[in-house]
Amino acid sequence: MPRFERLLLTGAAGALGTELRRDLAGLARVMRLSDREPVSPAKAGEEVVRCDLADADGMLALTEDVDAVVHMGGVSRENTFANILESNIVGLYNLYEGCRKNGVGRVVFASSNHAIGFYPRTRTIDASVPHRPDSFYGVSKAFGEDLSRYYFDKYGIETVCLRIGSCFPEPVDRRMLATWLSYPDLARLVSRSLLAPQVGHMVVYGMSDNLEKLWDNTMASSLGYVPKDSAETYRERVEAATPVPDPRDPAVRFQGGGFTAAGHFED
Amino acid sequence: MPRFERLLLTGAAGALGTELRRDLAGLARVMRLSDREPVSPAKAGEEVVRCDLADADGMLALTEDVDAVVHMGGVSRENTFANILESNIVGLYNLYEGCRKNGVGRVVFASSNHAIGFYPRTRTIDASVPHRPDSFYGVSKAFGEDLSRYYFDKYGIETVCLRIGSCFPEPVDRRMLATWLSYPDLARLVSRSLLAPQVGHMVVYGMSDNLEKLWDNTMASSLGYVPKDSAETYRERVEAATPVPDPRDPAVRFQGGGFTAAGHFED
Amino acid sequence: MPRFERLLLTGAAGALGTELRRDLAGLARVMRLSDREPVSPAKAGEEVVRCDLADADGMLALTEDVDAVVHMGGVSRENTFANILESNIVGLYNLYEGCRKNGVGRVVFASSNHAIGFYPRTRTIDASVPHRPDSFYGVSKAFGEDLSRYYFDKYGIETVCLRIGSCFPEPVDRRMLATWLSYPDLARLVSRSLLAPQVGHMVVYGMSDNLEKLWDNTMASSLGYVPKDSAETYRERVEAATPVPDPRDPAVRFQGGGFTAAGHFED
Amino acid sequence: MPRFERLLLTGAAGALGTELRRDLAGLARVMRLSDREPVSPAKAGEEVVRCDLADADGMLALTEDVDAVVHMGGVSRENTFANILESNIVGLYNLYEGCRKNGVGRVVFASSNHAIGFYPRTRTIDASVPHRPDSFYGVSKAFGEDLSRYYFDKYGIETVCLRIGSCFPEPVDRRMLATWLSYPDLARLVSRSLLAPQVGHMVVYGMSDNLEKLWDNTMASSLGYVPKDSAETYRERVEAATPVPDPRDPAVRFQGGGFTAAGHFED
Amino acid sequence: MPRFERLLLTGAAGALGTELRRDLAGLARVMRLSDREPVSPAKAGEEVVRCDLADADGMLALTEDVDAVVHMGGVSRENTFANILESNIVGLYNLYEGCRKNGVGRVVFASSNHAIGFYPRTRTIDASVPHRPDSFYGVSKAFGEDLSRYYFDKYGIETVCLRIGSCFPEPVDRRMLATWLSYPDLARLVSRSLLAPQVGHMVVYGMSDNLEKLWDNTMASSLGYVPKDSAETYRERVEAATPVPDPRDPAVRFQGGGFTAAGHFED
């Protein structure tokens, strides 16, 4: 018996959305799938609604009759401020207004390690440190954590903010040996975020059980997320394929990696 | 060769006492078993002494010639203030006075998570946070932690306070998926509390290796307690048998569960 | 125009009660004065009700039609456990039950530095550290802080716990150069505790603006308590009259002073 | 001899801008005054440039040949998300892009206590706690703190974020007895923020030397800001003019006051 | 009546030693003055003993019949490692061995802010942070703090380590507006370190009541040190005489000032 009547998954056409579409299938009687890009056709127990996050009316309709939201939508890497503004700032406002007006109780929000990317690699941080974004993208994720906190404190809408590390089929550079989140571990993390009896407003780092760790998830231990994969499996392959890092390179010194060294996007 | 000459186990007729009677058997040449209720007859290496915690003279005699005490006695759930006062406050005073006068060196004290039951479920706490009891029972356990601290600071009597979660044969509701302490893990915890080379005055949470965790035992890592069971084994069964929790229900919001929502006992 | 309709002052016959009777006079239309000892006759705007804290029915009547309580009653120094139990444990329960049943909204509770007396003198502590009582008296004050926390968390009754240092007309030994609370500063502290817009459950150290400080009141700065007296005024006189302290003496090493060194009271 | 060649003051037509225009006059050879509303005519040592924060090209021109910026511009109370987005989010981006392109070294940014307005009144917080905004306005100020952190970490532009309490000629309600910042203290704070040898990225609470304090500025003590006024001067007048607060009212329970209780603005 | 029978002051020929010789005069019946440089002749109540810290036998004799030591001796600024080794490392060992063998109970040790000079100027630190020395001199002061901790933990010799900022007649550069310690405040600090009833092993920052502060002395508040002077008195003069600082200059960025930027001394 599914736990939810209807679950909304945004960003359903993206890489992570595609994984979660499959892995969360059993959790809801109906999975509503949305993206501004085309989503592959609905199967049994699914409904597809194309929608741009920037479209306030569309988002209000999209969140109707929904128990909980898994929000993977929006711009997912550095981009112009204008593009990030539209999807990740205005879009997030539209999503939460929809949730508020439609009485949605819980959101799982894909935040990012880039909200804290300027902490040095040698400092293990937990979820209580002030933001140190490394990009407009990271600034928008910090904004999302703050906006969702507001909607919890004022309206009681629960949110789990997932500060996702590097979510890929496998680690492909040395930084990912510390920051990798496997697809199955992402599914475990989202699943626990949906099912935990109470989450309030919580921030949790999305990482697998890697040996190198930049983040301490103790504060979120009530969630019950325990990763099962590890980047260590891929170490030999990764190290053979990539050059020895220079500890003075900003991309090595800071948790956000290359984002901290890159120039920024002009409109 | 047993580690102790004589060990006193109070509350020996209760559920936890019965478990520990069996599991701690090898630790002492003589296990002295006590309760105000009848205790089943002494076997080899045991002696049974019936005694009410409220009886100061009886407690003085009970603690004679004892190396260490495992104190499971007293009221073990919410009750009238009068009853709790008699067993858990006056009774505890009697026990420690007995220990002081008879030179007992160490006590393992069954405290409870209800001493901190009003912390929100989403906040992982360690043993240094101020008390937030959720019941007269919880207040009496907070009192016990403070009284034993006094006897350590002034008289050097060591105590390990076990803030026991939910100690039952198996978890039977969703809260216990986080708070469960298996019987074998209880025995491990009490055993380490008796055998660790030095404990001073220490507070440790009594929980199994559950995935959902409300408590951080890092501060007590010198004890050497490492649980081996997990509530996760029972998740499916528990979830099938119990309704979906409402995150706004006090029994879900606070660590103490139902104790935080219940009205209180009138005399 | 007085701020309260009726204020209850317990321990009104004691030294601190006598001071507060005079200094708080303007705050309420009626000041109800109570003690188990005789209280000098009521003046205009006063009513005297003799009552023993251990008398549950009496305490229920005493707290009727009261807006707030200043609880200075109870045993105020080390004594037998039995005496402390009766006044400071059972008596406090009676007081809070009275408040709960009569809908009293706020209590100012005379706690004591002896609830944390076993912290070393060289460690500056704030109000978040675990209790380390130095006496049965100190244990009973720790109990009072925990019991009042319970009544706040469960029933919303606000309490300010005043961890009073040494409240005397002037400092008379060297320890008091650090721990002294002048009578006018006591009145300021109680007054702020009654008048602050919200106090929740708060612990604040009761000390004057002494140069030597053992306690950090930053956590309670929303109360608005700012002392105006200082023990320094009396340093010369105190040092001339008292011997040079030995830093190895427990009464010097620990914050609780002589309480930490004294043997304890047998019944 | 003025410390700066040219200082830019935004929001120069507003209440705080008007004060600062006068009080900071001596600090720069030229004070450039800007607002989207008309600013009163330039005097000697001033130049007026009318500009809307939302106008990227205008902001680029506005920040040319400027040594430092005092940014008082933008929406200064709760409003529709659209209005706040335009001035406080897009506008702030425009300002920092201008600073980056024109090599401006330091910004003093008028953030607000509403970035942390949902902390309870009884909890004294410092500048390291996570944001808890109480309004769209507060969310936009949290955004500004994060965006300026990004421009410091990536481009070295220093910012002092002033979490201004209640900046008015005098306190007019009871909350302001804790949160008031006098105009002269504002000028002191901005002045120190401009003159301190190094500020990096710093957050400091903007409050006068009130007795009731919600905020701890120890972390920013290198700034050298020491307020000289106090809301206490006005207590009697304020209390006579305003009703006794109910501690259960959200506007009393939370630091943000009325903002935490108000519904939110629909477009 | 002097508090001590005999007080030893090392470094008595130096600038700070000369000040303290005069200001501490009343504290002891005999003040023993020592230096490896000539000390001006003994007056009534003084005795002069010339001694090099590197001379173990001399130091043993020097510490005989002494109640307490004020240790201002040794190399007091950056120098070759060899010179610092001899005076500040071997010399300090000789001093403490003398104290141990002669039963001296307390030492006031001139440590230095250069033991933590590599903390950034914008971070307010207390005395619990790990050492970050900025010079061989700073390393030797960190060594002294650790060595004295050892002699306290193992032999009970109390030490107050004074992390002196900039102790000069008046502040002469902009950094000193934050780090200045006036001569009278030095005397107050040394005096309290000698007279406080118990100090254990304590670290305290030696600074006057400057508005700009880099250090938080809350942890040492039991000492009773309250400075009365302030660098602010000299601000105008200092700022007129010195160039505007560049926030990117290491001498401005780090607490240790010029020491952090200077190359190091070769033998």
Added chain:
Amino acid sequence: MPRFERLLLTGAAGALGTELRRDLAGLARVMRLSDREPVSPAKAGEEVVRCDLADADGMLALTEDVDAVVHMGGVSRENTFANILESNIVGLYNLYEGCRKNGVGRVVFASSNHAIGFYPRTRTIDASVPHRPDSFYGVSKAFGEDLSRYYFDKYGIETVCLRIGSCFPEPVDRRMLATWLSYPDLARLVSRSLLAPQVGHMVVYGMSDNLEKLWDNTMASSLGYVPKDSAETYRERVEAATPVPDPRDPAVRFQGGGFTAAGHFED
């Protein structure tokens, strides 16, 4: 393909050096082995250079053409101050000067738990606590941590300080059940310290995966050190062979064990 061109291993003739010589063999094209005692003859890929740490010129030559240093040399237990001074203080200075002049980028430094040996056994500490050395040996290791911090902050030479517990073939007393570091885990730890992409200046406790833990390595989790052995394997054997500990014995009370109780070495 080896990761380093040339690695220097000091203390190569000692017990730990002998282990590491073998276990690190694959990491460098050439392993340079050094000791003041004779080292067994070089094999393929090795070169042996005999050198005393106290010989500055020798150390300068020794560190030439080296990529990284594993510094196991020096006095490795309590000794006279003179001996420790020569090898662990002057010797360490010589080593770091060599590294600075020859441009060596990283050092792995064998620090010791005796740098913090006077913390009580019941307190779990992390790497941020102030030093509390238990011996001259411990003081010298604290010195080494501070000196290497200086060389990192000023010259960018990275160091991992390994606070090694008890590194022996197997645990031989009860304290080692908590402090044991197996030889293979030592090799893992040194290896990660050499290979981690960035280490800055880091302190990490060198312990195996023992059940009893005195130390919390969370702060160093970016290193990627995960031990695989456990002292628990040896518990039965150790407990059978050693007496029951007395919790009042300093060797039991403090983390440093016997070092804290031992008298100290006279020259």
